[in-house]
Amino acid sequence: MMAAVFVSLIESTGAYKAASRLASATPPPAHVLSRGIGWQGIGILLDGLFGTLTGSTVSVTRVGSRRVIQIAAGFMIFFSILGKFGALFASIPFPIFGAVYCVLFGLVASVGLSFLQFTNMNSMRNLFITGVAFFLGLSVPEYFREYTAKAYHGPAHTRAGWFNDFLNTIFFSAPTVALIIAVFLDNTLDYKDSARDRGMPWWVKFRTFKGRQQE
Structure with a gap:
């Protein structure tokens, strides 16, 4: 568990910095990183209590507003109650997911490389x-x-x-x-x-x- 937390801490810190870069914001200070990782830990704890197959992770987007994330979380909670919407997402072919991941992780990698310009x-x-x-x-x-x-x-x-x-x-x-x-x-x-x-x-x-x- 300690090793998993150590790995998650490193990957999450890099994702937070990449998200701030994409959102054209300044690099997050130490207390913001600590707070984000702390809430991520609480999310993973809730994932375990509810018996989900995957844990919470960091999403790298160009959105710098908390309100947008809060509204999106409300939609996900609401739609998760309705089985038809879950079946809709489950029916998406795996190649589509693979293509999305290729674009997402490629973008995150390029953002990380952009820090080398300094x-x-x-x-x-x-x-x-x-x-x-x-x-x-x-x-x-x-x-x-x-x-x-x-x-x-x-x-x-x-x-x-x-x-x-x-x-x-x-x-x-x-x-x-x-x-x-x-x-x-x-x-x-x-x-x-x-x-x-x-x-x-x-x-x-x-x-x-x-x-x-x-x-």
């Missing part, structure tokens, strides 16, 4: 970190999936079951693996102008919200 991408150091993080972020989870499919257990296979579940859950997530590698390399590799190369002058503009300094 760093110095002429720096070989930044190019190395970006390339290695992307490559290992894709290849390591794929290795874990293929290994599990063939051996019926993850690469981490010791007598401590909780330890195996912890490592296998973390390394099954591509964003989590990429983040761990990127953070490690960004804090260990030598640099000439750290603040400018890493885009700090741009991020520092959004540390103050309503007169409060963010940590």
Whole structure:
């Protein structure tokens, strides 16, 4: 459970920043991220109580108004009571869902890449970190999936079951693996102008919200 929460925390934080970017808003401060992740946790708790097959997640849209999301949630609650509407959505072919996911996740990935424009991408150091993080972020989870499919257990296979579940859950997530590698390399590799190369002058503009300094 701790590993799943850790993975969800990383993916949700990235989704919140991508949503603010799409909505042309400033990056969300720390207290907004904490509040959003907290409400997401409450939603997942309710999902478990009601016995749903999936948990709550973050939706990346260009909508920056709470009222729109609240009205949409009211519609979903109302229509979920009527079985005919549920049957209508269940009848949608899987290729349609696949096409929607291709567009959605492709857009989210491009929004994440757009944050790199604030760093110095002429720096070989930044190019190395970006390339290695992307490559290992894709290849390591794929290795874990293929290994599990063939051996019926993850690469981490010791007598401590909780330890195996912890490592296998973390390394099954591509964003989590990429983040761990990127953070490690960004804090260990030598640099000439750290603040400018890493885009700090741009991020520092959004540390103050309503007169409060963010940590």
